[in-house]
Amino acid sequence: MTSIPDNRPAAPSFSRRIFPQRKVRRETLIGWLFVLPALLMYVLFVLVPLLLTILYSFFRWNGVGPMIWVGVKNYVTIFQAPNLLGTITNAFWLVVWFSILPVGLGLIVASVIHRVATGRLGAIARTVLFLPQVIPLVAAGIIWGWLLALPGLINQILKAGGLGAITRAWLGDFDWALPAVGLIGIWVLLGFCIVLLLTCMTKVDPALYESARIDGASWFKEFVAITVPLLRYEIGVCLTVTVIAALAAFDIIWVSTAGGPGNATSVPGIQIYVLAFTQRTVGLASALAVMLMVLVVAVIIPIQWLSRERAL
Amino acid sequence: MRAPRGEIWAGRALLLVLMAFTILPFISIFMTALHPSNTVPNGLEWPVDPQWGNFVEAFRVAQMPETLASSAFIVLAVVPVSLIISTMAGFAIGMLRIPGANVLLFLFVFGLTLPFPGIIIPIYFLERAMHIYNTRLAIVLPLIALYMPFAVFWMRAHFVNMPGELSEAARVDGATTWDLFWQIHVPLARAPIASLGILMSIWTWNQFLLALVLVEDPTQRTMAGALGYFQGHYATDIPLLCAATILILVPTLVVFILFQRQIITALLQGSIKG
Numbered sequence: 414m415t416s417i418p419d420n421r422p423a424a425p426s427f428s429r430r431i432f433p434q435r436k437v438r439r440e441t442l443i444g445w446l447f448v449l450p451a452l453l454m455y456v457l458f459v460l461v462p463l464l465l466t467i468l469y470s471f472f473r474w475n476g477v478g479p480m481i482w483v484g485v486k487n488y489v490t491i492f493q494a495p496n497l498l499g500t501i502t503n504a505f506w507l508v509v510w511f512s513i514l515p516v517g518l519g520l521i522v523a524s525v526i527h528r529v530a531t532g533r534l535g536a537i538a539r540t541v542l543f544l545p546q547v548i549p550l551v552a553a554g555i556i557w558g559w560l561l562a563l564p565g566l567i568n569q570i571l572k573a574g575g576l577g578a579i580t581r582a583w584l585g586d587f588d589w590a591l592p593a594v595g596l597i598g599i600w601v602l603l604g605f606c607i608v609l610l611l612t613c614m615t616k617v618d619p620a621l622y623e624s625a626r627i628d629g630a631s632w633f634k635e636f637v638a639i640t641v642p643l644l645r646y647e648i649g650v651c652l653t654v655t656v657i658a659a660l661a662a663f664d665i666i667w668v669s670t671a672g673g674p675g676n677a678t679s680v681p682g683i684q685i686y687v688l689a690f691t692q693r694t695v696g697l698a699s700a701l702a703v704m705l706m707v708l709v710v711a712v713i714i715p716i717q718w719l720s721r722e723r724a725l
Numbered sequence: 726m727r728a729p730r731g732e733i734w735a736g737r738a739l740l741l742v743l744m745a746f747t748i749l750p751f752i753s754i755f756m757t758a759l760h761p762s763n764t765v766p767n768g769l770e771w772p773v774d775p776q777w778g779n780f781v782e783a784f785r786v787a788q789m790p791e792t793l794a795s796s797a798f799i800v801l802a803v804v805p806v807s808l809i810i811s812t813m814a815g816f817a818i819g820m821l822r823i824p825g826a827n828v829l830l831f832l833f834v835f836g837l838t839l840p841f842p843g844i845i846i847p848i849y850f851l852e853r854a855m856h857i858y859n860t861r862l863a864i865v866l867p868l869i870a871l872y873m874p875f876a877v878f879w880m881r882a883h884f885v886n887m888p889g890e891l892s893e894a895a896r897v898d899g900a901t902t903w904d905l906f907w908q909i910h911v912p913l914a915r916a917p918i919a920s921l922g923i924l925m926s927i928w929t930w931n932q933f934l935l936a937l938v939l940v941e942d943p944t945q946r947t948m949a950g951a952l953g954y955f956q957g958h959y960a961t962d963i964p965l966l967c968a969a970t971i972l973i974l975v976p977t978l979v980v981f982i983l984f985q986r987q988i989i990t991a992l993l994q995g996s997i998k999g
Contacts, residue, residue: 443902444823451814451873452829458848458870459836465847476850522739529736540985541744544751547981547988548974549931549949555956555970556750559757559768559963566753566768604747609993632732647997654996661840664933664949668956682842682934689846690938699846706843713838 463706469699476695487700496676497701500684501708503591504660507680508712510595511602511659516651518599519606524640526607527614528622528632539611542604550601554668557597558584561669584670590677597665602658606651613647614640649720653713660709681705751974758783758967765963776964783968786959791944792951795861799947800929802865807872808922812914814873815880816906820887830881836874845938852939863939864947868932872925879995883917884910920991923984930977948973 470487472480491497526535545553560566561583568580583593617639625635641648663682666672672679672687681701688698753768759775760766762782783789814833818826848867852858857866887910895905911918929947936950943954952973959966981988 440821440902441824444817444821445825447813447817447821447902447906448823448829450810451833451877454810454866454870455833455836455873458851458867459839459844459873460832462844462847462851463839465850466844469846522743525736525739529733534737534740538740538744539989540982541747543985543989544747544978544981546992547927548977549933549952551931551933551949551953551956552970552974555952555966556754559967560750560753564765564767566749569768600747600750603743605992607743608989609996612993613997650996657838657840661842663842667933667937668953682840685842685846686934686938690849695846702843702846705840709838709840709843 466699466702466706469696470703472696474695475693476689477693480696483696487697488704490697491700491704496679497684497697499676500679500681500701501704503676503678504662504680504705504708506591507595507598507659507662508656510592511598511662512652512655514595515599515602515606515655516648519603519610519651520641520644520648521636522603523607523610523614524636525632526611527640528635535611539608543608544604545601546605550664551668553597553601554665557593557600557665558669561593561596584678585674587674587677590670590674594666594669594678597669598659598662601665602655606655609651610644610647613644617643646720649716652716652720656712656716657709660705660712681708754967754970758964758971760964762965763962779964779968780972783965783972786965787951787955787969787972788944789972792946792948795945796930796948796951799861799864799868800926802861803868803872803929804922804925807869807876807925808918810869811873811876811921812880812911812918813906814877815882815884816910818877819881819884820889820892820910821902830878833874833877836871837878839874841871841934845934848935849938858939859941859945861940861945864932864935864950867935867939868929872928875995876921876925879917879921880914883914887913920987923980923987924991924995927977927980927988948976 469480471482471484473483473487474480526538562568563580563582567583571577571580581589583589586593621639621643622635625639630638660680661682662680663686666678666680666683667686670678672683681704685698685702685705688694688701749769756769756771757766758779759777760770760772760779761774761776762779766772814829817823818830823829849858852863852867857863891909891913892905895909900908931949932947933949933953936946937953940946940950943951946954952970955969956966959969
């Protein structure tokens with residue numbers, strides 16, 4: 414109500430001439446008031462925790478007693494402890510399973526589907542393949558925990574295919590647990606990648622594909638010469654989303670293996686939880702959390718750079 | 726000019742295989758859920774005597790009414806607040822173009838790269854200090870905050886493409902910024918707001934880590950959190966666990982089938998603009 418003088422039809426130009434400073438400052442103030450609630454929540458529950466994580470990482474603290482300054486000792490510990498550094502190695506393996514494979518396979522599958530233009534079937538497939546994206550990851554972990562168990566579906570299929578000799582409790586096997594968890598990731602993320610890439614392929618000028626086909630180009634030639642270069646940006650998007658999913662993985666692994674057997678599937682997310690809330694070594698957990706956050710940024714930036722710059 | 730016939734069939738076959746790969750796990754747990762409680766059936770085996778009662782039993786053991794109510798409460802507390810404050814922020818950044826808008830945008834977008842487990846530790850200690858640990862509020866408040874990067878970014882993308890003339894015309898008619906927002910821009914932004922609302926509802930329903938760390942009581946958790954608790958206690962009773970998993974999946978699947986177009990488009994656009 415106090416703004417009535419400023420808002421009368423004839424007033425704006427008048428007031429702008431007389432009180433330009435005041436008017437602009439008022440508008441700015443109102444604009445910032447609009448941002449304030451969102452910003453406040455974000456600062457309080459995201460940015461402050463981020464800074465506190467960094468702060469905690471320089472202390473030894475059990476969460477209750479006094480905090481003892483230890484400098485970078487927690488970081489040194491991480492580099493020296495195989496079970497902690499191993500989580501970073503596992504995280505990189507998960508990037509292969511959760512990111513590189515779904516995006517690579519997704520690209521191939523999407524281009525095959527696109528080339529053979531399967532109208533009705535394509536529409537149904539889009540819905541079905543997207544399903545794993547909307548269910549809780551906890552449920553995905555439970556479902557696959559059962560599928561990969563000794564009497565589960567995977568072993569049943571292997572036996573039916575005459576491969577009874579290689580059946581095992583996949584998630585309990587030191588060598589196979591990580592690829593088995595990776596398979597869950599593929600199940601969750603492949604559909605998303607296919608649908609995203611397919612949607613973008615349909616936006617590419619069809620004339621390009623037409624002329625390639627008139628020239629008798631094979632699927633592979635089309636794929637290398639048209640699809641991949643033109644979808645560079647979307648491939649980058651898929652990689653970014655899935656890499657973050659891989660490095661921040663928690664739900665699926667917690668439910669299906671809890672990091673085991675041993676540390677075979679332990680990733681930073683799991684180890685942070687265990688260190689902070691089970692072993693009560695908050696400082697060490699925070700140092701690992703900082704390393705995880707740095708890692709994500711370090712992996713994302715080159716992907717963004719490659720997919721945006723030098724685009725054709 | 727179409728691709729060769731053989732290639733078309735190969736393509737269709739590939740699609741069918743992929744669809745089977747996606748669907749079979751659901752069929753497997755459904756069949757398993759119908760086996761007698763505490764038995765270990767095969768992965769894909771229709772039971773001799775289907776135990777539909779397992780769903781009733783899972784409903785009871787998982788305290789489903791309390792859990793459903795708790796999840797619904799959390800969704801109803803998180804989603805409307807998140808929608809309002811993110812739309813306001815998106816409006817200020819994308820439409821009003823306030824000074825510092827670019828810095829704000831960068832600040833929010835930066836949050837998109839933050840891995841969740843990275844900031845969970847201080848959230849736990851903050852909430853202990855605020856005395857909201859082990860209440861639903863412990864999930865609600867951080868969740869609203871964690872949605873802000875995506876939500877503000879999403880709404881800003883809408884507002885930045887709206888023509889400025891709309892606002893100017895209303896200004897001449899004497900509208901305040903507040904009127905402008907509620908009477909002109911919010912109605913025009915209904916579609917992106919609806920998509921965002923659906924996405925955030927699903928994400929809230931599925932939220933696990935916050936529930937695991939911040940709330941011990943499963944009847945104060947989200948659906949996914951309650952399922953995690955259930956798995957911790959009934960991991961050995963596979964048919965019952967499968968039945969509970971299905972019960973928790975059903976609402977998500979129904980929402981997905983009803984709103985599949987919006988959900989798929991929203992998720993795709995959300996990631997592409999990001």
